[in-house]
Amino acid sequence: MRDYLEELVRKSKNKNDGRNITREFLQARILASLQRSKAMIPLAFHSGTALRFLFLHGRFSEDLYFALEKSKDFCNFRDYLKSIQSDLRLEGYNISL
Numbered sequence: 581m582r583d584y585l586e587e588l589v590r591k592s593k594n595k596n597d598g599r600n601i602t603r604e605f606l607q608a609r610i611l612a613s614l615q616r617s618k619a620m621i622p623l624a625f626h627s628g629t630a631l632r633f634l635f636l637h638g639r640f641s642e643d644l645y646f647a648l649e650k651s652k653d654f655c656n657f658r659d660y661l662k663s664i665q666s667d668l669r670l671e672g673y674n675i676s677l
Contacts, residue, residue, distance in 0.1 A: 582672040603642055610644065610664050617663035622650040
């Protein structure tokens with residue numbers, strides 16, 4: 581996947597487009613990791629990035645916002661972060677928590 585991202589950035593029109601492609605690509609990878617780790621059961625993804633990803637809204641946002649929808653007993657955010665770290669490491673990224 582990292583090679584694919586590098587190719588997308590290389591083909592981008594300019595440096596700013598490449599930066600935005602990178603941000604959105606990594607947001608998608610983080611969201612996929614959260615989905616696999618079942619984080620989306622206690623958490624609700626919302627705000628600008630959610631509008632863009634879920635409803636193809638044109639607004640770009642760098643932030644990923646979540647609301648806790650269930651008791652905090654059902655949510656272990658540290659485990660979700662470790663899952664993201666592990667998944668991204670498999671793709672060649674070095675993530676530290």
